[in-house]
Amino acid sequence: MDQRRERLLFWAALTGLAAIVGICTILLFFSHAKFSSDISSMLPKDSDARRILGAMQAERLTGKIAIELRLKDGAAPNLLSAAADELVPRLKHPAIGKIVCGAGTCDTAWLRDLYLALPALADQELMQELERRLSPEGIRDAMRKNFVLLSTPGGLGASEFIASDPLGLRQLLLPRLSQMSKAFNYRFDPLGRYFIGPDGRRLLILCETNLSMTDSAGARSLLDCIDKELGSLPPQVSGRAVSVLRHAAANEEVLMRDIWVLSFFALGAFSVMYFFIYRMDARSLFILAVPSVAILMSMTLLSLVMDSIPSFVFGLGGVIAGIADDYAIHVYAACRSRDSKEEMRELITPLCFCALTTLAVFALFLFSGVSGYACLGAFAILSIAFSLLLSLFVLPPLLGRKEGLFDDALWNFSFLGISPKNAKVTLVVWGVFMLASLIIAALGFSFSRSVKLLDGTPESVFKQEAEFKSYWIDGEPKALAVLRAPDRQELLRSGENFYRDASSLLGADKLISAVPLLPSQETVRKNIERWNAAMTPEKVLLIRDEIFKRAKENGFTPAAFVPFIEFLSRPAQTETEDSILPYFVIREFIRQDASAWKMYFFFPDTEENYAKLKPLCGPATNIGLISYRKLESDAGNEVFLRLGRYMIIASALIFLLTLAALRSLSQTLLAMLPTMSSLLGIAAAFAILRIPFGIPHCIAAVLVVGLSVYYGIFMAFCQFKGLKSDMTPSLVLAALTTVVGGAIVIVARHPILFGLGIVIAIGISVACLVSITVIPAIGSLIRSGGGAKKIFLLLALPTVIFLHGCSTPLSEIVKDSPLCDADFSAEYSPPEKNAYSVLASLQIEFCGHVFPMLAMLEVNPAIPRIALVGLQKPCIRLLELVSENGGIKAECLIPQVEKKSEFATRVAHDLENICLNLNPPGRRVREGGVESVVLGNIVWRFDAASGLLLKKECIEDGVCRWKISFYRYRLDACSTVPGEILLESFQPGYTIWIRVRDFKWLNQDCGKK
Structure with a gap:
């Protein structure tokens, strides 16, 4: 009896002790446990993706919020600006920093007086154009245009601009301003009081926050605050907030x-x-x-x-x-x-x-x-x-x-x-x-x-973002290069060096920067010396006489242009200020934080551009790259x-x-x-x-x-x-x-x-x-x-x-080398008239889905005609299409895309690019071991030694819209044919990969070799 009682007491004490330990553990857990949904925790620390994500968070690119106001049907357009006037002052939250909704009511005098910045920006390229405009012919044409402009209804407000700059010298700097505006893909006037959409029925407000995309608690609090304020808008106006923070x-x-x-x-x-x-x-x-x-x-x-x-x-x-x-x-x-x-x-x-x-x-x-x-x-x-x-x-x-x-x-x-x-x-x-x-x-x-x-955001958020981008975003996405320096002049000097090197790699039309409008003090001094050397008293006197002469011919009062003549005759000072450009023009290109000055460069977000600029960047140069596509x-x-x-x-x-x-x-x-x-x-x-x-x-x-x-x-x-x-x-x-x-x-x-x-x-x-x-x-x-x-x-x-x-290597990965399966030399001439058939493994990636299939393809370049049947598993037809003389007939039985008519049409067009027009006429330009042919916006690249076609690219506005790569050539049916073909598109998540299994000529024993 005593033993049983002792056993019961032992187990009771043990149970009580376990309960106490358990309760303490639970309390300790709930008092210390913190959870996060940080996507960076899924990325390797030494990876480019982790570095890019960290840079995006450091530059607060992930914490921006776009607030869209939209007029309901029948609402008057003036209600949009009135709603914005009421909403912006109410957007008060500790996490919100700057709120940008337009240029505001700033004075446009800076645009009128833009020509005053010419001496500081007078590089050799600008001086050549300036000489043309200051010639007698240039002055005659400018004054005639002024007369025509004032004669039209739209020229009523132009008299002030004509009097201050009769030769339109400010227009020499407008292309540089226009190039800077390409950094922003939004469809609105950046100089307007508010950012109004193309149809005038939507308004955009951009908020900068100090939140990172991993701060889910802060993001929820901020978005709830904004949604609450949007709920109090007038009945005729609706609003929504779009941001990466909503994903967090x-x-x-x-x-x-x-x-x-x-x-x-x-x-x-x-x-x-x-x-x-x-x-x-x-x-x-x-x-x-x-x-x-x-x-x-x-x-x-x-x-x-x-x-x-x-x-x-x-x-x-x-x-x-x-x-x-x-x-x-x-x-x-x-x-x-x-x-x-x-x-x-x-x-x-x-x-x-x-x-x-x-x-x-x-x-x-x-x-x-x-x-x-x-x-x-x-x-x-x-x-x-x-x-x-x-x-x-x-x-x-x-x-x-x-x-x-x-x-x-x-x-x-x-x-x-x-x-x-x-x-x-x-x-x-x-x-x-x-x-x-x-x-x-x-x-x-x-x-x-x-x-x-890895993203558990509801589908409704993705649809909302897609609709927002389709309305507001125009053009290709941009990547960034971020330059850091301890002071402003060092930043401008380093920016000029990087701009020069990057422009030579990408092309000046692809690189967007404030450097052409914000030179360093040393460059300003050289430009002013060049300006003063060109504007001699004798030359200014000739320009004055020509302006007065043409002014009388067109009915102008010569005295109105005296201030402009005085500007030309007055020697420019080396101590000039660049405040002629207002803050809202340069705020997206140069910023100062607590630790350093930073300059931003924008360029098309492609992996090719990223690879070109990567050698210029790193800790040694204080330059970092941020690419959304690379991430x-x-x-x-x-x-x-x-x-x-x-x-x-x-x-x-x-x-x-x-x-x-x-x-x-x-x-x-x-x-x-x-x-x-x-x-x-x-x-x-x-x-x-x-x-x-x-x-x-x-x-x-x-x-x-x-x-x-x-x-x-x-x-x-x-x-x-x-x-x-x-x-x-x-x-x-x-x-x-x-x-x-x-x-x-x-x-x-x-x-x-x-x-x-x-x-x-x-x-x-x-x-x-x-x-x-x-x-x-x-x-x-x-x-x-x-x-x-x-x-x-x-x-x-x-x-x-x-x-x-x-x-076995993944079918999605196609190595750049070796070019051929064996070391052999072959005269390569793609079929121009002869029909052929191909049995191949075909894999199409579209909108996040991958569709592998066995493809039977017949091509007749002479018509031209392409017929494709795609099978998956025995006797299960997924895709059938015929493209002949520009007409396309297609039937798609793939459940994920059978309701998307553009899928089969796009595949047909891309197969035309893959199978047709492979041997263009024209002179081949050799660069190293590659020969190139350019016709319109299509570029063909051939191996100089063997003549084999390496790549076929479509380049529009400096951007590669699609690229076709040909790999692993082999001898098949008495011909040299590529074993693997990969088409990559400008649209993310879309590729076509072909592995040729069998090649056969039709209606002949052997095709061209």
């Missing part, structure tokens, strides 16, 4: 909603599973307590050592719980058996090795150089380690020592893989599954490196390639650890079967569902590699290491909890959580089925003398297939 606020909101919903469902689902599967045994709830306590302890430790935890890491709590509870399930099953002590001894070795393989995979994330991955790895490692320790040392005393008390199992898997007959059937089914998955994956599996898969492309590429390396390293590491545990190559291959099967099953499932395999899915695939081998190791120990207990029920329940944890995440709205959940659910399901069927079947055949060598070959075959698939 939306991502945080979606993630936190998903986290709490998923946590609730995971807790409920696991409780129901344990309680009913183990026949309403209340002690089974201890299984749930183990991962819950482990996760809580892990998050608390992370919150103490980290400033903030990525929200998606916390959102994976349900998945981690499904992983971490596996150890508690096995310990619980061992404790409820008839011989619990013996089973616990047998269980420790495989349990520790399984935990070690899983920890090894997550440990890779710690060395990734990506803070988000490192946090995920630390969270998983701590959770699994705590769960293992709690399962081995805390859970057994809580379950008690009454052996055999709960020995009745709810399910029985003894029928799986026992007899050789059943084993052979199982292996045949598995073989069919592997072969079918391989074929399906080969036909329909595709990748997507888009970082949009979007590199962010996806760097993350994707890094995760691919982790996949290979994780597979190799797990193989070695499994080999160390089993000490047998054949058994190790056997234990790796669930991993290979799960990855192949995932690829097939994504091909069937037509979901591109993106960054979140690749993260989950790395996790599946570490988790799936767990089941293989356990079943290998059961089959070959003589374990007495049947671990299949525990293994199935452990897999079921992981699958449920992943399946629950599928309901999440955020794409990161959704992608992780669907991959883990599919991968673990396949791994569990293979481990409880295929591995026992092979073990049964080996024990019955079914031929170990044949079975080893059977295991080696899928391994070789899997490794070959991993080594």
